[in-house]
Amino acid sequence: MTLPVFAKKVKKLASFQLFNLKLLLNGESSRGFNKFKKHYKLKGELGRGGFGIVYRAIRVADELPVAVKFIDRRTVREWGKINDEHLPMEICMLAKCAKIRGK
Structure with a gap:
């Protein structure tokens, strides 16, 4: 494995671990992440x-x-509702688009 490839893998792993740490430090619901x-x-x-x-x-x-x-x-910045659950508008719009059949 070349050094640039190794460096990319280390960066991705570090980013993943940093994400997990941020979840804990920001008080995100560990219950929700465990469910995920x-x-x-x-x-x-x-x-x-x-x-x-x-x-x-x-x-x-x-x-x-x-x-x-x-x-x-x-x-x-914008929230919507699906089944009485507040979700980011991006997710609400994706849910609406998922019902559209493709050709």
Whole structure:
């Protein structure tokens, strides 16, 4: 393994560990994260932006690869409701689009 490849792997691992530490330090619900971990296995960071971090993951139920986006609640400006649960508007819009059939 070349040094640049090794450095990228270390950076991704460190980022993943830092994310877990931030969850604990920010007082995020460990119960919620434990529930998440029962359904998904995080594999590494795909990318990050101003609103969150996207990770590669495996859905436990069917072992399919998925992308998971973690959004800091403090950065959410608009909220919506699905089944009486307050969620970021981005999630509400995705839920509405999921009902649209493709061609």
